[in-house]
Amino acid sequence: MSQLQELYQEVVLEHTRRPRNFRKLEGATHSARGYNPFCGDNVTLLLKVEGGVVKDVGFQGSGCAISTSSASMMTEGIKGKTVEEAQKLFTAFHGMVTREQGADFDAELLGDLEILSGVSEFPTRVKCATLAWHALQAALTGRMDAVSTE
Amino acid sequence: MSSVNGKAIQRATPKVTQAFDPSQVRDDFPILKQVVNGKPLVYLDNAATSQKPQAVLDTLLRYYTTENANIHRGVHTLSALATEDYEGARAKVRRFLNAKEDREIVFVRGTTEGINLVASSYGRRFIGPGDEVIITAMEHHSNIVPWQMLCEEKGATLRVIPMNDDGELLMDEYDKLLSKRTKLVSVVYVSNSLGTINPVREIITKAHSVGAPVLLDGAQSTPHMAVDVQALDCDFYAFSGHKLYGPTGVGVLYGKAALLDAMPPYQGGGDMIKSVTFAKTIYNDLPYKFEAGTPNIAGGIGLGTAVDYVTGIGLERIAAHEDELLVYGTKRLAEIEGLRLIGTAKHKTGILSFTLKDIHPHDIGTVLDQEGIAIRTGHHCTQPVMERFGIPATARASLGMYNTKAEIDALVLGLDKALEVFS
Numbered sequence A: 001m002s003q004l005q006e007l008y009q010e011v012v013l014e015h016t017r018r019p020r021n022f023r024k025l026e027g028a029t030h031s032a033r034g035y036n037p038f039c040g041d042n043v044t045l046l047l048k049v050e051g052g053v054v055k056d057v058g059f060q061g062s063g064c065a066i067s068t069s070s071a072s073m074m075t076e077g078i079k080g081k082t083v084e085e086a087q088k089l090f091t092a093f094h095g096m097v098t099r100e101q102g103a104d105f106d107a108e109l110l111g112d113l114e115i116l117s118g119v120s121e122f123p124t125r126v127k128c129a130t131l132a133w134h135a136l137q138a139a140l141t142g143r144m145d146a147v148s149t150e
Numbered sequence B: 001m002s003s004v005n006g007k008a009i010q011r012a013t014p015k016v017t018q019a020f021d022p023s024q025v026r027d028d029f030p031i032l033k034q035v036v037n038g039k040p041l042v043y044l045d046n047a048a049t050s051q052k053p054q055a056v057l058d059t060l061l062r063y064y065t066t067e068n069a070n071i072h073r074g075v076h077t078l079s080a081l082a083t084e085d086y087e088g089a090r091a092k093v094r095r096f097l098n099a100k101e102d103r104e105i106v107f108v109r110g111t112t113e114g115i116n117l118v119a120s121s122y123g124r125r126f127i128g129p130g131d132e133v134i135i136t137a138m139e140h141h142s143n144i145v146p147w148q149m150l151c152e153e154k155g156a157t158l159r160v161i162p163m164n165d166d167g168e169l170l171m172d173e174y175d176k177l178l179s180k181r182t183k184l185v186s187v188v189y190v191s192n193s194l195g196t197i198n199p200v201r202e203i204i205t206k207a208h209s210v211g212a213p214v215l216l217d218g219a220q221s222t223p224h225m226a227v228d229v230q231a232l233d234c235d236f237y238a239f240s241g242h243k244l245y246g247p248t249g250v251g252v253l254y255g256k257a258a259l260l261d262a263m264p265p266y267q268g269g270g271d272m273i274k275s276v277t278f279a280k281t282i283y284n285d286l287p288y289k290f291e292a293g294t295p296n297i298a299g300g301i302g303l304g305t306a307v308d309y310v311t312g313i314g315l316e317r318i319a320a321h322e323d324e325l326l327v328y329g330t331k332r333l334a335e336i337e338g339l340r341l342i343g344t345a346k347h348k349t350g351i352l353s354f355t356l357k358d359i360h361p362h363d364i365g366t367v368l369d370q371e372g373i374a375i376r377t378g379h380h381c382t383q384p385v386m387e388r389f390g391i392p393a394t395a396r397a398s399l400g401m402y403n404t405k406a407e408i409d410a411l412v413l414g415l416d417k418a419l420e421v422f423s
């Protein structure tokens, strides 16, 4: 597989075309906006957290294939997880896309998200992949302002 | 080459024969031989910054290896040489823009600083509550934000000339905006995101009829067309060296001497003074009044070489070549299904901004990069333009003198590939 095919795998493109949990979530307890001024991508993330568990999640916004699919997969990955688990996932995901060539990452924890591991070969696209994740981090730590990846 | 007193300056004489053949200039640009991601570099991001010919690189190296010294204040030989070359570059720029006098050429960091200088100095002194500044709907952020800051500070109002769907200014609307409240008109000569060449002669005449001076943002016009500031009768003209095949970190603000003379200094410090006591400082003459501190000496001299280089080829010929490429590129891109060209003005330079189906420009950029093709994607520091066209971003191929039809073909193949990946 070429690096390009590895980046834009069919699953990734499928999430871009039909993003999951792409809706305005009613009754959200946490929210944050992520914005990348470099390319104009933006994502608004809404979470319903009850008893320390992410009960539901929705996102809206517009962006490139990488940021949209990453946001979509993230929402699937964190739904039903505890806040602590979600944060661990953030760390693992961040580690995966920013790793040095050939370095290991926690594939077991990341599960389906591993499909985005090809991003690490495209340093200019790491910010696209992490945009929604930074919004997640901001939402969970209660920072209501827009976060920026620049 | 290394003798200091018998200073052998590498002349920038490109070997181009009458009919413009880009292969003749390509050899002058070492970076064009680069291989990127296993493919020969196809550099189509000239509106962001252009590549540098060997003559400019040689100048920088020669300066640092044989005459590096601070200027304007040394008695020693190197300082005299550096000063002579730096001031020589100013004279070259003066001739290049056809300004009347060398003192009308102020070296700055680039277009952005040139505009900020006018906003801070001219604006703060001559613009007050109730006054109006006119810009256009297609300005780069660097010709929006300084005026917003000024207007906010002074209680003045910013007015914007709108444009049509082709990216052409609505001149009737401009007429309506002009009044005795208009204190300055600041417009982009050539749009960096649309390629539109604006009717600046007409804009200037009309502004002058209400007594308002005009600043032209020349960032994108300077590398692609001959500019004569006296024929245009513009009051200020700013451009960046790095887009004109020169070094980064240096640019020029031209201003009519009478205006510059009436303006207060922009920054305080060394070089911009005649004498300093704690009681009173007497400012230096033009242009030094506006050049506080040690400038980008190597950059200025390098810009002089870039001007020689471009003049050696001739901007008319460069423009003719780029026009031909633009026509060809427009035709080739139109053949791609789902491609929408943004910026279809009748008069435009070699800028091809587009969207392709619903593929995000950023993803297009990554696919092309894998083919060794460098384009720019995003809002190009013109967010209001994106908003005007209802899109978040475009992909933009921007042409320079060394680009070829084969490179346009490579771009088209790259876009086919993007269509394939995102089919």
Ligand SMILES: Cc1ncc(COP(=O)(O)O)c(C=O)c1O
Residues within 6 Å of the ligand: B047, B048, B109, B110, B111, B112, B113, B140, B142, B143, B188, B190, B191, B192, B217, B219, B220, B240, B381
């Ligand atoms: C039309 C226009 N104006 C201003 C600028 C700012 O130039 P610089 O960043 O060199 O100051 C640019 C550069 O992109 C431009 O294209």
